[in-house]
Amino acid sequence: MKTYQITLLAGDGIGPEIMGVARAVLAQVSRNCQFHLNFTAAPFGGQAIDLTGEPLPEATLEQCRASDAILLGAVGGPVWDDHPRRPEQGLLGLRSGLGLYANLRPATVRPQLVAASSLKPEVVTGVDLLVVRELTGGLYFGQPQGIFPEKKGERRGVNTMTYSESEIERISRVAFKSAQSRRKLVTSVDKANVLAVSRLWREVVSRVALDFPDVTLNHLYVDNCAMQLIRWPKQFDVILTENLFWDILSDEAAMLTGSIGMLPSASLGEGPGVFEPVHGSAPDIAGQDRANPLAQVLSAAMLLGYGLQETTAAAQIEQAVARVLDQGYRTGDIMAEGMTQVGCQAMGEKLLLALAEGI
Numbered sequence: 001m002k003t004y005q006i007t008l009l010a011g012d013g014i015g016p017e018i019m020g021v022a023r024a025v026l027a028q029v030s031r032n033c034q035f036h037l038n039f040t041a042a043p044f045g046g047q048a049i050d051l052t053g054e055p056l057p058e059a060t061l062e063q064c065r066a067s068d069a070i071l072l073g074a075v076g077g078p079v080w081d082d083h084p085r086r087p088e089q090g091l092l093g094l095r096s097g098l099g100l101y102a103n104l105r106p107a108t109v110r111p112q113l114v115a116a117s118s119l120k121p122e123v124v125t126g127v128d129l130l131v132v133r134e135l136t137g138g139l140y141f142g143q144p145q146g147i148f149p150e151k152k153g154e155r156r157g158v159n160t161m162t163y164s165e166s167e168i169e170r171i172s173r174v175a176f177k178s179a180q181s182r183r184k185l186v187t188s189v190d191k192a193n194v195l196a197v198s199r200l201w202r203e204v205v206s207r208v209a210l211d212f213p214d215v216t217l218n219h220l221y222v223d224n225c226a227m228q229l230i231r232w233p234k235q236f237d238v239i240l241t242e243n244l245f246w247d248i249l250s251d252e253a254a255m256l257t258g259s260i261g262m263l264p265s266a267s268l269g270e271g272p273g274v275f276e277p278v279h280g281s282a283p284d285i286a287g288q289d290r291a292n293p294l295a296q297v298l299s300a301a302m303l304l305g306y307g308l309q310e311t312t313a314a315a316q317i318e319q320a321v322a323r324v325l326d327q328g329y330r331t332g333d334i335m336a337e338g339m340t341q342v343g344c345q346a347m348g349e350k351l352l353l354a355l356a357e358g359i
């Protein structure tokens with residue numbers, strides 16, 4: 001039987017609870033589809049700081065490198081705010097250490113959750129967009145960065161937004177290729193009216209577009225994109241953008257879908273991919289069985305599809321999620337009148353039942 005090595009980085013806050021659900025779901029579909037998943041957990045984030053002083057211990061990174069795919073929960077929390085090492089540094093270290101330059105963030109409005117969105121039903125019904133976010137460059141990684149002393153005893157904080165042509169080119173190719181199997185429209189988001197780095201971005205994206213004549217390319221300024229996303233999100237198919245812009249706009253796009261608790265992501269590079277929900281560690285509800293595990297479970301589906309090419313198994317998870325939503329089960333974040341509210345664990349049990357019924 002085919003066996004895959006999967007590293008589980010549960011992390012902090014609600015991470016362990018939602019990971020428990022996703023692990024059980026993965027184990028069930030692997031039995032359904034006759035392959036074996038060998039799970040190994042490793043310390044990461046705040047949990048790893050407490051254990052080793054480092055948010056990304058060398059041994060964890062090595063184990064990730066040696067696996068076929070990595071499922072990540074969430075990191076961070078107020079307890080580490082004043083710590084010299086932050087859990088988020090572990091996440092950035094993992095992204096750069098594994099060369100995960102392409103972050104795919106689908107935002108699909110499911111028919112069952114239209115009412116959960118804060119926008120009007122006619123605006124969000126049928127929204128189906130895929131964001132391709134550059135993940136190892138831009139302001140997050142550009143040098144110089146730091147807090148530097150200046151004359152007169154003042155200090156200056158510096159971050160640098162920088163992209164090379166090759167960095168822009170490789171992420172553009174991911175966006176155009178993704179569009180080819182969708183509605184064949186790429187919207188590249190930049191700030192070319194102000195930023196030199198964006199002018200280069202726009203030039204390179206336009207050049208790459210020539211290799212994909214079947215795909216239409218539009219350019220949009222990031223401030224306008226923020227507005228268009230809530231004005232008429234159905235105009236978008238694939239959105240291509242740099243690291244920080246989509247970090248900010250992700251949380252806005254999440255509200256189209258009703259809850260950030262529904263959004264999965266895949267971070268891909270040359271080696272094993274990392275699959276994680278878009279939401280954070282939600283320390284305020286950790287340990288209370290209130291978290292929505294669906295973004296984590298849908299990230300597990302992306303792990304199967306994008307990471308292992310086990311597309312049948314990935315589709316089974318998607319169907320199970322649709323089925324429990326059809327059955328009316330909702331966690332608190334997506335609760336609506338007439339539905340049945342369940343906790344994190346119970347949602348997991350409903351998913352396992354749906355998976356068992358589906359075969």
Ligand code: IPM
Pocket residue numbers: 076088091092247250278
């Ligand atoms: C995300 C998160 C991370 C980011 C944080 C936790 C470092 O907000 O994946 O959107 O800023 O990329």
Ligand code: MG
Pocket residue numbers: 247248250
């Ligand atoms: Mg973010």
